Amino acid sequence: MLEGYRIEGRRAAEIASSVERAVGSGELEPGQLLPPMRELAVELGVNANTVASAYRILRERGVIETAGRRGSRVRSKPATTGRDYARMDVPEGVRDVANGNPDPALLPSLAKAFAAAGEQGDREPVLYGDALVEPELARIARAALDADGVPEGPLTVASGSLDAIERVLAAHLKPGDTVAVEDPGWGSLLDLVPAVGLRTAPVGVDDEGPLPSDVRRALEAGARALIVTDRAQNPTGAAVTATRARALRAVLCEHPETLLVEDDHGHGIVDLPLHPLAGVTRHWAFVRSVAKAYGPDLRLAVLTGDPVTVDRVAGRHRLGPGWVSRITQRAVVRLWADGVLDTRTVAAAYRNRRDLLIDALAQRGVEAHGRSGLNVWIPVPDETGAVARLLHGGWAVAPGARFRMSARPGIRITVATLAPEEVGPLADAIAEALVPPPTRTYV
Numbered sequence: 001m002l003e004g005y006r007i008e009g010r011r012a013a014e015i016a017s018s019v020e021r022a023v024g025s026g027e028l029e030p031g032q033l034l035p036p037m038r039e040l041a042v043e044l045g046v047n048a049n050t051v052a053s054a055y056r057i058l059r060e061r062g063v064i065e066t067a068g069r070r071g072s073r074v075r076s077k078p079a080t081t082g083r084d085y086a087r088m089d090v091p092e093g094v095r096d097v098a099n100g101n102p103d104p105a106l107l108p109s110l111a112k113a114f115a116a117a118g119e120q121g122d123r124e125p126v127l128y129g130d131a132l133v134e135p136e137l138a139r140i141a142r143a144a145l146d147a148d149g150v151p152e153g154p155l156t157v158a159s160g161s162l163d164a165i166e167r168v169l170a171a172h173l174k175p176g177d178t179v180a181v182e183d184p185g186w187g188s189l190l191d192l193v194p195a196v197g198l199r200t201a202p203v204g205v206d207d208e209g210p211l212p213s214d215v216r217r218a219l220e221a222g223a224r225a226l227i228v229t230d231r232a233q234n235p236t237g238a239a240v241t242a243t244r245a246r247a248l249r250a251v252l253c254e255h256p257e258t259l260l261v262e263d264d265h266g267h268g269i270v271d272l273p274l275h276p277l278a279g280v281t282r283h284w285a286f287v288r289s290v291a292k293a294y295g296p297d298l299r300l301a302v303l304t305g306d307p308v309t310v311d312r313v314a315g316r317h318r319l320g321p322g323w324v325s326r327i328t329q330r331a332v333v334r335l336w337a338d339g340v341l342d343t344r345t346v347a348a349a350y351r352n353r354r355d356l357l358i359d360a361l362a363q364r365g366v367e368a369h370g371r372s373g374l375n376v377w378i379p380v381p382d383e384t385g386a387v388a389r390l391l392h393g394g395w396a397v398a399p400g401a402r403f404r405m406s407a408r409p410g411i412r413i414t415v416a417t418l419a420p421e422e423v424g425p426l427a428d429a430i431a432e433a434l435v436p437p438p439t440r441t442y443v
Helices: 010-024 036-043 047-058 082-086 111-123 137-147 161-172 187-195 212-218 244-254 307-319 326-340 343-363 383-392 420-433
Strands: 063-066 070-076 153-160 176-184 197-208 225-229 261-263 285-288 300-304 375-379 408-416
Touching: 010 047, 036 047, 047 070, 063 285, 070 225, 111 326, 137 285, 137 300, 137 326, 153 307, 161 187, 161 261, 161 285, 161 300, 161 307, 161 383, 176 187, 176 212, 187 197, 187 343, 197 212, 197 383, 212 225, 212 244, 285 307, 300 307, 343 375, 343 420, 383 408, 408 420
Parallel strands: 176 197, 176 225, 225 261, 261 285
Antiparallel strands: 063 070, 153 300, 285 300, 375 408
16 A cells, blocks of 8 residues: 555544654655555444544644645645645755845844843743733834834734734635735745645745736635735845735635735835735734844744734633743834834845845846845746756755746845845856756757
């Protein structure tokens, strides 16, 4: 059975765990067909309903997919393995421009902020049953949201953008529901949606954000939620413009029951204005992370939205981890209050690095995108070949397969630490990598 791997278990949970372990270890590969339910039931000596329950668990976890009479098979990008399969190890001596991290030199020091937060914790210890959100954090965050035109709403916090988005989706959707997502888009999000038992509907993206025609098509086909990156879209650098925001709000007005989730993780590292979409649907959430501007290890994102959504998220959070550390929240408050980050300088630094590379590529006839954020996206005809040739030339880039579903192939360059003297050699290497190899003829 299954070329040597034997599924085991007597209960549905045991059978599902057996399959999931095999997927995680690589014994069952993406795309591999699973036995028909009745056949496996006979093999294991259990009722067919038990196997059906196991397969349902696996579908809801995003491990397998079922296509009617064609049977069930391991997902091409199963949740237990994710898009990390598309990552590459960077050999010694190769310049890594694939990692997606901010420039450590542009991150503020955290020592004083956490020392002050610790001292405050000694004076005012947080105990079980206390408020989930530090009052001063809520005040400062709400003022910033108001200044950016985000509609009024209650506020809570989560452990980063992805945690907030997952909690919002869980608050409204059920397994099998469809979520419209950007394509190309954030690889972790493209993994998360099927991992929680939801389906993805790809929405095309250009420099101004999601394409309204694609959004309309997805919503008319039954998508119950839409996730939009307002600025610093990963991997393309797209930022929603005022014109595009009006067009997207018009589409959402036609589908007021859509759950709208906006991710503004680029706050603090971009110098383009925010054009939020929130307020035209019944349920919405707006997420703003501190990771890119203040440090990924802070693991804190502010979440606002309609009262029902925020109440559900906060209530479920209380039943699980309880709250995001108030020491961390107080440290972030101190970082904000002390103005330790010059956001204009940071945004300008990233903009200059993007522009230098994009301009250099344009001079070499190479199309590239990157209106905001840390990355530049380059469409390529042969993704695997381009990645391999660049690696051979001493540059590790991120393959587009990590970020796309049906979008055309591409590669992602993280410019966060790209020095001016590196731009020319990198642009030369990219241009050379995109030249098709010569055709060999044999006589």
